[in-house]
Amino acid sequence: MDRARQVTDALADYVEDARLQAGDRLPAERELMADLRVGRSTIREAIRHFQALGVIETRKGSGTYLLKPISKATIHMPLSLHATDLRNALLQTLEVRRGIECEAGMVAAKKRTQQDIIAIEEKLNEMERVHLEKGTSGPEDLAFHLAIYDASHNPLFRQLLEQMRETFWQFWQHPFERQDFARRSFPFHRTLFNAIAARDPEAAREETLKILAVVEEDIKDMSQ
Amino acid sequence: MDRARQVTDALADYVEDARLQAGDRLPAERELMADLRVGRSTIREAIRHFQALGVIETRKGSGTYLLKPISKATIHMPLSLHATDLRNALLQTLEVRRGIECEAGMVAAKKRTQQDIIAIEEKLNEMERVHLEKGTSGPEDLAFHLAIYDASHNPLFRQLLEQMRETFWQFWQHPFERQDFARRSFPFHRTLFNAIAARDPEAAREETLKILAVVEEDIKDMSQ
DNA sequence: AATGCTAAGATGTCAGACCAATTCAACGGT
DNA sequence: ACCGTTGAATTGGTCTGACATCTTAGCATT
Numbered sequence: 001m002d003r004a005r006q007v008t009d010a011l012a013d014y015v016e017d018a019r020l021q022a023g024d025r026l027p028a029e030r031e032l033m034a035d036l037r038v039g040r041s042t043i044r045e046a047i048r049h050f051q052a053l054g055v056i057e058t059r060k061g062s063g064t065y066l067l068k069p070i071s072k073a074t075i076h077m078p079l080s081l082h083a084t085d086l087r088n089a090l091l092q093t094l095e096v097r098r099g100i101e102c103e104a105g106m107v108a109a110k111k112r113t114q115q116d117i118i119a120i121e122e123k124l125n126e127m128e129r130v131h132l133e134k135g136t137s138g139p140e141d142l143a144f145h146l147a148i149y150d151a152s153h154n155p156l157f158r159q160l161l162e163q164m165r166e167t168f169w170q171f172w173q174h175p176f177e178r179q180d181f182a183r184r185s186f187p188f189h190r191t192l193f194n195a196i197a198a199r200d201p202e203a204a205r206e207e208t209l210k211i212l213a214v215v216e217e218d219i220k221d222m223s224q
Numbered sequence: 225m226d227r228a229r230q231v232t233d234a235l236a237d238y239v240e241d242a243r244l245q246a247g248d249r250l251p252a253e254r255e256l257m258a259d260l261r262v263g264r265s266t267i268r269e270a271i272r273h274f275q276a277l278g279v280i281e282t283r284k285g286s287g288t289y290l291l292k293p294i295s296k297a298t299i300h301m302p303l304s305l306h307a308t309d310l311r312n313a314l315l316q317t318l319e320v321r322r323g324i325e326c327e328a329g330m331v332a333a334k335k336r337t338q339q340d341i342i343a344i345e346e347k348l349n350e351m352e353r354v355h356l357e358k359g360t361s362g363p364e365d366l367a368f369h370l371a372i373y374d375a376s377h378n379p380l381f382r383q384l385l386e387q388m389r390e391t392f393w394q395f396w397q398h399p400f401e402r403q404d405f406a407r408r409s410f411p412f413h414r415t416l417f418n419a420i421a422a423r424d425p426e427a428a429r430e431e432t433l434k435i436l437a438v439v440e441e442d443i444k445d446m447s448q
Numbered sequence: 449a450a451t452g453c454t455a456a457g458a459t460g461t462c463a464g465a466c467c468a469a470t471t472c473a474a475c476g477g478t
Numbered sequence: 479a480c481c482g483t484t485g486a487a488t489t490g491g492t493c494t495g496a497c498a499t500c501t502t503a504g505c506a507t508t
Contacts, residue, residue: 028488028489028490029489029490030488030489038461038462039460039461039462039463040462040463040464041265041268041460041461041462041463042460042461042462044265044269044490044491045268045269045272045460045461047490048269048272048273048276049272049273049275049276050276051273051276052272052273052274052275052276052277053276053277058489058490058491059469059470059489059490060468060469060470060489060490060491061468061469061470061471061488061489061490062469062470062471062488062489062490063470063488063489063490064489064490092378092379092380093380095327095331095376095378095380095381096324096327096378096380096381096384098327099323099324099325099326099327099328099381100320100323100324100327101323102323102326102327103319103320103322103323103324103326104323107319113500114500114501115500152319154316154319154320156316156317156319156320157319157320157323160320160384252457252458252459253458253459254457254458262492262493263491263492263493263494264493264494265491265492265493265494266491266492266493268459268460269491269492271459282458282459282460283458283459283500283501284458284459284460284499284500284501285457285458285459285460285499285500285501285502286457286458286459286500286501286502287457287458287459287501288458288459
């Protein structure tokens, strides 16, 4: 992701963390430069971004001021599972994940850049390498899917998945631990990658569904 | 007047004079630098200005491209500036909603009971009745969709939608306020209901996509 | 014809310098 | 003690040059 985007995010984070109100002054450009470890021009372009949106105002010789609080819209999900057992809970989260992940895959197939492709393929190779070495590759599998989420260029997808994963952490871990999960799902990971590389949204959806079908099998085969 | 303001005006003038259409490429930063007799950083900050407004797009290694014609009105009116940010936020939330809502519709088509059908049809009729009476039917439209979510018998879907709706409240309201939204989307609401009643997941997905396509149109047609 | 490589051109970023406006504390006169 | 002045320090505004990284068109090879 571009450094400029990181800086706008960091700026929004700072405003939020520092509880800045409308009218408050932001740190000087040279301070932000040192804090965020970026050049001054990058800082200034981020400031121009918010200035164009009417969120901040610059006064020469004085400083940069907040006109209204910057809201970095993040989703907080106090979700609660009403399922009676782990198996049903997993199946419910899987349904949601299927909706999000298919759509993220389709959007990624449409909007992915060459750089995204490189990043995804890297994770894919890493995943296969670790699996050959250790037998399991849960974290690497997750990294692969997160790379696809990033390729959609819609941060909401990833925020949602990570939030769900965090909430249902112990549930998500389970399926990936199964020995043969990787073996059965790996071919689809490769074809999913190819679909995204080929900018074929429908194919991306099909392959995502196949991967999640393997996950669903494992969940349904779980000991009661 | 700041030089930066002169540059944004000059850029807008250039786009207008050159009759640039959406998708056209702007001159390179170094060319603009020479044409307008200003430094490159000034050019870049002007570009960031329009980029934040969603008017232009920069592609590293390729160039700067026009996404939609620059109108001077949008440049000097801080009120409309917020709308472009809003537009992008809406499109991003719509992508997530599409993933969730399609899946919820498909699951609902599989798992719905006869009582669910009755509840959904009730909301559908209520929606059409209120629309005939008041012209708009935002809350009733929402109630219809929530009934479908409930028919999926997976509380996570509804929790997710409501959480998103709460977080992006001001965004969600907008599209539903448009006068002809209801008229254009109502036929698909009826066909969506029929698909769920017929236990046809793929059809449910298709009809959901049609409804959300109407929403997407409205968002994209929003004032800059 | 298809493929791979190279070089040119574009944006992204950083560093340093100077200009212009503002701020504020130190100073001096009343 | 009060108040206006002054000047140094701070801050945003701009310019320049350099290098990195990505894209793309054109060339060369197969």
